[in-house]
Amino acid sequence: MSNHPKFTAMASAAIHAAQANMAQNAHLTPVFATSTFTFDSAQQGMDRFKGTEPGYIYSRFGNPTVTVAEELIAALEAFDIFTEDGQPLQLKALLHASGQSAMATLFLSNVVAGDTVLTHYSLYGGTHEFLFDFLPSFGVKAQIVDLHDLALVTSLLQQDPSIKMIHIESPANPSMRCVNIGAICKIAAAYKVKVSVDNTFATPYLQQPFRYGADFVFHSTTKFLNGHGTAIGGVLIGKDLPHMKTKVNKTAKLLGGCANPFDTFLLIQGIKTLELRMKQHCSNALQVAEFLHAHPAVARVNYNGLPVHPDYELSARQMRYPGAVMSFELTAGFDAAVQFIDRLQMCLRAVSVGTVDTLISHPASMTHSGMKKEDREKAGIGDGLIRMSVGLESVEDILADLEQALG
Structure with a gap:
């Protein structure tokens, strides 16, 4: 070195x-x-x-x-x-x-x-x-x-x-x-x-x-x-x-x-751009989480940057910012999740996280499909759960896409 x-x-x-x-x-x-x-x-x-x-x-x-x-x-x-x-x-x-x-x-x-x-x-x-x-x-x-x-x-x-x-x-x-x-x-x-x-x-x-x-x-x-x-x-x-x-x-x-x-x-x-990216990722994510938390179509939001999250205080102690990944459960379940994903216009349908663009997936049928249903449910992964990796786009554009996709 x-x-x-x-x-x-x-x-x-x-x-x-x-x-x-x-x-x-x-x-x-x-x-x-x-x-x-x-x-x-x-x-x-x-x-x-x-x-x-x-x-x-x-x-x-x-x-x-x-x-x-x-x-x-x-x-x-x-x-x-x-x-x-x-x-x-x-x-x-x-x-x-x-x-x-x-x-x-x-x-x-x-x-x-x-x-x-x-x-x-x-x-x-x-x-x-x-x-x-x-x-x-x-x-x-x-x-x-x-x-x-x-x-x-x-x-x-x-x-x-x-x-x-x-x-x-x-x-x-x-x-x-x-x-x-x-x-x-x-x-x-x-x-x-x-x-x-x-x-x-x-x-x-x-x-x-x-x-x-x-x-x-x-x-x-x-x-x-x-x-x-x-x-x-x-x-x-x-x-x-x-x-x-x-x-x-x-x-x-x-x-x-x-x-x-x-x-x-x-x-x-x-x-080389890790710090710059993470600051903006986290800023966007908090605004997205607050929007979803207030939306009537969303039953709950899993984001450790929200005070309602069970580990909010722990996260604040051991992390600089909460991060850029979250999940949220749609009130209407599986069919609503599929319709929401299909309506997306800017946010991308993909299973990874951490890229500059916003990625959205359905864990029960994608990333966690190899798990038994009972194990998924014990882990809090319901059929209506959406996982979202918030990207670096303008947060206004991310919110607009979510709003129209939620219907």
């Missing part, structure tokens, strides 16, 4: 925190479109494989473009956080080809047969399926509990030594429920249980889970970090550097879900 001054704001770090000095001092990080790297000698090749000499070998193991993105994301998640002895927090990030790939590395490098993962309702559909449909075939159990009940969490950790990890989404998809990260991490640490946090919806600009004691942070970089819907990706960040550089790194290599340098280049460019 290049030498740089201490930054006073994340906006500066997002642009300059990982400018590698490479390729004739190129202004932008180059795309290293190569599958393999050469050695100056047989001895150098042997030393790199043994790990006694730093350097690149093969792009599944590491690539200069990817390294820049990893350093950049680690710098943002660690921004202005210090260890107990006053030193800047050091993190290791591993970029993957997708969020699902990063998630696979997270769990498969930290739990084994006989272990249990504790989590909560209202998870991203792919996470729910991975925990409850995939991991059990490896002998790993997942258990859903109310992580707001700290006494229950403490009791479970006391009684069940098989619990090795607690996985949190905060804000969660699509209920926008938030978990007290600091309180969970404190309880988990007392029982040597690791805590992972999906920070995709918040980004490091809105929330830094390592500040509250998390062991791992996970992102689908496809979403707000990229910000433009141009590339798929995922990242896993950890604070146990030896563990990240050995077991976790080895697992990522063997699973083979390496990031490619072209998508990584696009990710790096997107991150």
Whole structure:
């Protein structure tokens, strides 16, 4: 990483925190479109494989473009956080080809047969399926509990030594429920249980889970970090550097879900405008949430920036702003949801989040369709629920489109 001054704001770090000095001092990080790297000698090749000499070998193991993105994301998640002895927090990030790939590395490098993962309702559909449909075939159990009940969490950790990890989404998809990260991490640490946090919806600009004691942070970089819907990706960040550089790194290599340098280049460019984008995303989202909350066709709005949301105060304590994703239940149910989506004129019908344009989807039939109906309903995902990722268009135009689509 290049030498740089201490930054006073994340906006500066997002642009300059990982400018590698490479390729004739190129202004932008180059795309290293190569599958393999050469050695100056047989001895150098042997030393790199043994790990006694730093350097690149093969792009599944590491690539200069990817390294820049990893350093950049680690710098943002660690921004202005210090260890107990006053030193800047050091993190290791591993970029993957997708969020699902990063998630696979997270769990498969930290739990084994006989272990249990504790989590909560209202998870991203792919996470729910991975925990409850995939991991059990490896002998790993997942258990859903109310992580707001700290006494229950403490009791479970006391009684069940098989619990090795607690996985949190905060804000969660699509209920926008938030978990007290600091309180969970404190309880988990007392029982040597690791805590992972999906920070995709918040980004490091809105929330830094390592500040509250998390062991791992996970992102689908496809979403707000990229910000433009141009590339798929995922990242896993950890604070146990030896563990990240050995077991976790080895697992990522063997699973083979390496990031490619072209998508990584696009990710790096997107991150540079993260702070600017998130400020406007959140400003627009709050106005949209207030509009929907007052609309007679809407039964309820799930947005942690509204005082009626059950985690409003918690969100205000551990997040800079509430975020740009929300969900809302239409009073008239499934048919009304379909009609609303079909009437949209500017807002786009798509299942992702975090792009510059406003995206709207129907979780029950799209992102969470792989879940059993009873599990969806327990997670608050009814047939009339709409998920919305508020974009950067003029908020007046967003509101006008919603108004006419609601009828």
